[in-house]
Amino acid sequence: MTGPREQFKPADHPNDHFLLTTVVGSYPKPKWHDRARELFEDEDADFGSDEWEEAKDDAARLITEEHERSGLDVVVDGEMRRNEMVEYFAERIDGYEFNGRVKVWGHNYYDKPSVTDEVEYDEEWLVSEYEFTSSVASRPVKVPITGPYTLANWAFNEVYEDEEALAYDLADLVNEEIEALVEAGARYIQIDEPALATTPDDHAIVGECLERIADEVPDDVRLGLHVCYGDYSRIYPEILDYPVHEFDLELANGDYEQLDVFKEHEFTKDFAMGVTDVHVAEVESVEEIKENIKKGLEVVPPERLTVSPDCGVKLLPREVAYGKMANMVQAAREIEEELDAGEIDLVAGPEASAD
Amino acid sequence: MTQVVSTTPGLFPLPDWAKDELSDLKGHQKTDLISGDESAEITDAYDRARREVLDVQTDAGLDRVVEGQLRWDDMIAHPLAVADSVDTRGIVRYYDNNNFYREPVVTGDLEATGDVAAELDAAAEHVDSGLQAVLPGPYSLADLATDEHYGDEAAFLDAIAAFLADEAGQFPDVETLFLLEPSLVENAPGDGADERASEAIDQVANAVDADVVAHTYWGAIEEKVYAHLMDADVDAIGFDLIADHEQTVYNVQEYGTKDSVALGLVDGQNTLVETPETIRERIDWFADQTTDYDTVYATANTELFYLPVNKFEAKLSALADAAELEEVQA
Numbered sequence: 001m002t003g004p005r006e007q008f009k010p011a012d013h014p015n016d017h018f019l020l021t022t023v024v025g026s027y028p029k030p031k032w033h034d035r036a037r038e039l040f041e042d043e044d045a046d047f048g049s050d051e052w053e054e055a056k057d058d059a060a061r062l063i064t065e066e067h068e069r070s071g072l073d074v075v076v077d078g079e080m081r082r083n084e085m086v087e088y089f090a091e092r093i094d095g096y097e098f099n100g101r102v103k104v105w106g107h108n109y110y111d112k113p114s115v116t117d118e119v120e121y122d123e124e125w126l127v128s129e130y131e132f133t134s135s136v137a138s139r140p141v142k143v144p145i146t147g148p149y150t151l152a153n154w155a156f157n158e159v160y161e162d163e164e165a166l167a168y169d170l171a172d173l174v175n176e177e178i179e180a181l182v183e184a185g186a187r188y189i190q191i192d193e194p195a196l197a198t199t200p201d202d203h204a205i206v207g208e209c210l211e212r213i214a215d216e217v218p219d220d221v222r223l224g225l226h227v228c229y230g231d232y233s234r235i236y237p238e239i240l241d242y243p244v245h246e247f248d249l250e251l252a253n254g255d256y257e258q259l260d261v262f263k264e265h266e267f268t269k270d271f272a273m274g275v276t277d278v279h280v281a282e283v284e285s286v287e288e289i290k291e292n293i294k295k296g297l298e299v300v301p302p303e304r305l306t307v308s309p310d311c312g313v314k315l316l317p318r319e320v321a322y323g324k325m326a327n328m329v330q331a332a333r334e335i336e337e338e339l340d341a342g343e344i345d346l347v348a349g350p351e352a353s354a355d
Numbered sequence: 356m357t358q359v360v361s362t363t364p365g366l367f368p369l370p371d372w373a374k375d376e377l378s379d380l381k382g383h384q385k386t387d388l389i390s391g392d393e394s395a396e397i398t399d400a401y402d403r404a405r406r407e408v409l410d411v412q413t414d415a416g417l418d419r420v421v422e423g424q425l426r427w428d429d430m431i432a433h434p435l436a437v438a439d440s441v442d443t444r445g446i447v448r449y450y451d452n453n454n455f456y457r458e459p460v461v462t463g464d465l466e467a468t469g470d471v472a473a474e475l476d477a478a479a480e481h482v483d484s485g486l487q488a489v490l491p492g493p494y495s496l497a498d499l500a501t502d503e504h505y506g507d508e509a510a511f512l513d514a515i516a517a518f519l520a521d522e523a524g525q526f527p528d529v530e531t532l533f534l535l536e537p538s539l540v541e542n543a544p545g546d547g548a549d550e551r552a553s554e555a556i557d558q559v560a561n562a563v564d565a566d567v568v569a570h571t572y573w574g575a576i577e578e579k580v581y582a583h584l585m586d587a588d589v590d591a592i593g594f595d596l597i598a599d600h601e602q603t604v605y606n607v608q609e610y611g612t613k614d615s616v617a618l619g620l621v622d623g624q625n626t627l628v629e630t631p632e633t634i635r636e637r638i639d640w641f642a643d644q645t646t647d648y649d650t651v652y653a654t655a656n657t658e659l660f661y662l663p664v665n666k667f668e669a670k671l672s673a674l675a676d677a678a679e680l681e682e683v684q685a
Binding site for chain 2: 099100101102103104105106107108109112114153154156157158195198199
């Protein structure tokens with residue numbers, strides 16, 4: 001086993017084997033929460049910042065509990081306090097400014113910020129979010145945080161000589177935030193770098209960013225990296241050198257066409273594999289998810305396999321998102337039982353890679 | 356005496372009100388994108404948005420005015436996305452950007468639709484002079500599309516060129532036609548294909564009675580590809596000086612260029628707004644390194660939909676003012 005994983009195994013875990021079940025982070029917001037945001041943004045409404053804070057607390061509590069009810073070993077608050085994965089952070093970092101929405105595709109837009117001054121740490125990003133979630137959760141809490149490369153790449157750079165220099169400055173800020181999170185008790189942190197998939201040639205820059213991020217983070221803190229929707233053959237096996245314990249990768253969407261990429265070189269880290277597709281609004285059956293989990297066992301042995309959806313589930317209807325998590329957990333527990341009973345032949349791990 | 360003509364490669368951001376109104380009318384899924392037979396309400400929203408971006412260009416003082424290509428949900432793949440015998444399938448990445456378009460798959464004989472001509476007709480009603488058409492270049496359009504009908508690469512490029520030539524043949528009178536050819540840089544043609552790409556551009560250029568610019572961006576053109584492109588019967592070749600000015604200058608020093616040139620001087624993918632003086636300096640620098648030109652088209656390097664509206668408008672003004680600066684000095 002790589003990294004500090006045992007601490008996330010529940011005391012009452014029913015099986016000898018343990019497949020860590022978790023999520024990537026985002027979750028559909030309750031309709032009333034969207035309504036509360038509209039009221040808060042409406043100057044004429046009698047709905048101030050106290051009410052809005054209470055709404056965010058309520059939503060975070062509700063979704064954390066929904067995650068626990070589904071049986072997940074490690075939970076998140078569904079990112080109820082965050083609007084978007086770049087905007088949320090850019091609003092809190094000195095040096096960014098917002099000019100308006102830009103197109104991603106069709107009529108899907110985001111408020112792409114501009115870096116107009118050197119970036120500096122200002123108000124905290126996630127510490128109070130973590131403290132609240134862990135205070136209402138009975139299971140361990142994972143903290144997803146947008147990585148510096150994505151924070152640089154998905155913004156307009158007006159002042160830095162190049163994106164690389166901006167990414168390194170941002171990495172130092174992410175490191176500062178992670179140190180504060182660790183101080184507050186966080187033990188499982190996931191860096192989200194979806195931009196790496198769009199510019200795979202920059203994997204060395206992401207590696208240098210991660211060196212800065214991981215600097216002086218204690219050994220008992222589990223660091224993960226999430227990358228999605230790209231051509232993994234262009235970043236693997238190079239990413240194995242990154243100073244993280246776990247890679248969280250989308251694979252169900254592409255029907256595991258890219259699985260072989262990870263078999264060509266021994267996968268030496270923990271493998272958090274997407275076992276449900278977040279762009280299909282139907283809940284996969286437990287049987288189907290079990291087959292997907294077995295594909296993960298072709299890459300790593302059970303003690304290094306984490307079971308997770310492909311990506312954040314925020315675009316799904318909420319009941320579908322819940323159904324996927326619940327079936328995912330049940331599938332993982334059934335696979336553990338079959339492993340305990342010796343009914344599954346292991347093909348990955350040291351034995352498989354000995355040749 | 357060089358004439359500086361301020362213009363853009365088109366594909367503008369929608370005004371913010373139109374982003375809201377059209378996303379409410381059309382929706383957010385890939386099945387909701389433009390098909391060419393949209394409802395009267397959607398047509399009306401685009402008409403109002405078009406009027407607005409025409410006014411923005413006129414007010415800024417640009418010498419060439421584009422229709423804005425606000426309906427081009429699939430960016431420069433648009434003309435195929437609205438054509439018969441084309442299936443629009445999954446969402447795929449638009450070059451190396453965080454933008455996506457529907458993959459157009461050609462499944463039968465291509466026929467022009469008149470879709471782009473109709474947009475230009477609508478724009479022409481409100482533009483007194485200087486109307487500029489924009490089309491994908493044939494090489495780039497073939498590169499973005501998938502062929503399941505014509506069978507081989509050369510035949511497919513030929514069909515795309517004929518299709519674009521037929522579309523261009525339906526245009527109202529325009530002053531200039533920009534053919535956008537980023538794929539000549541991003542996915543450069545190899546031996547044989549480079550010559551065919553040049554011939555295909557020729558075929559489209561000959562379909563209109565207007566000055567034609569073959570505009571490239573996201574880098575400099577490979578030497579051999581450039582040598583072939585020089586054989587195309589266009590009035591100017593467009594270069595992205597933001598992405599790579601040194602190799603471009605080398606190409607022009609080594610192989611020459613047309614009597615006119617288009618220079619991408621303003622960054623269509625960064626909110627930092629260039630001053631008119633900086634733009635002017637870049638034009639002078641390029642002429643100093645190469646030669647004098649009949650006409651310099653001073654343009655943004657790329658399409659402009661990447662920008663928020665306020666910065667987009669500021670960049671149009673900077674380009675127009677840079678051309679004015681030149682006229683004052685002359």
